[in-house]
Amino acid sequence: MGMQIAPSILSADFANLESEIVKVDTADWLHVDVMDGHFVPNLTLGLPVVERIAEVSPMPIDAHLMIENPDHWAPRYAEAGAASVTFHYEAAKDPRAIARDLRRLGARASVALKPGTPVDVILDDLVEFDMVLVMTVEPGFGGQAFMPDMMSKVSTLRHASDAADRHLWIQTDGGIARDTIETVARAGGDVFVAGSAVYGAADPAAEVNALRALAAAARA
Template structure:
């Protein structure tokens, strides 16, 4: 699969989200939206009304990452609001199969996220229910954190599980992805990269996306 870049608006200027989305529209594949509720993670960001508004104004499909309690209740609503991808956390979902199927039924890509300490092996039976597995490469809750190298072996194991399943599933990494770390992630088997500070902290966000993609493609060959 082609490498994809999903810039995270968590690192963008929240007062000008439409402009920040437009800044990467010509070079990125997705626009990553971190939804945090100050319960599942110790931070509060944005919710369904902002996602619905972004869907109307952003050219890129929205890649919604729900770091919230009770995603079984809320996740389908994000797909209904127009998100192209909705990812729930395995640690928070009580009925993941049902919720993932409801997300797909609304026409969105269904994703399952795992925290750094959560083994992927406990979720191999769900591979057929997802379009994407997201591996956190930092502890969720805040942007700008340092990449956790301890997750690299897990990325490799997850890639092997996906390849052995015969199912087409994307492998996304989120946290600390930058020019210094993206090649290691791509070499380990990731093919979708969430990049926040390394994109929106750059002087030219669009150029930063292009440069990150080139690194990932070269490392994945």
């Protein structure tokens, strides 16, 4: 698997969402942030909107659930059409059970860690997950500054995955742009969520390609 770019529609124009999605059709995934105003202090969108986005998007949906009670809600996002569903370890009662439910429904199972959560909490259960999302900002709002100290988590996950002879996807979200993506790629990341860096560019589709090329060159 090569480097993958997942533009976040949190930085898109919500009044023209379908056209904004088409602007990034060179991407590997479309990252959709679901916030409930409780787990994080922001509110975005929910199941009906994700279901409709999945119907019109040329890219598979990567749903990032920043919500309470993912044990109940995460499988419903897989049923709504998300090809990958990420829930937060901090909000989950039984992360392994959620992951198994997602896989049973045909979705990739991913767990996210907030900056303050140590990576050790999931190392014994990596076989349960297809991807781990290392947050490189505090979840809840776009446009925050990248946290370079999170790269130790990325490296630990990559070494653990290699030692187990399996390829765990390692995603990063927050402050990903031309000046940070190479650092993440060298640490072992391979799936990159980019919001303002993509949607703030004059040509979002070309920016997706540029970011992917930078990451690939850094890993090589």
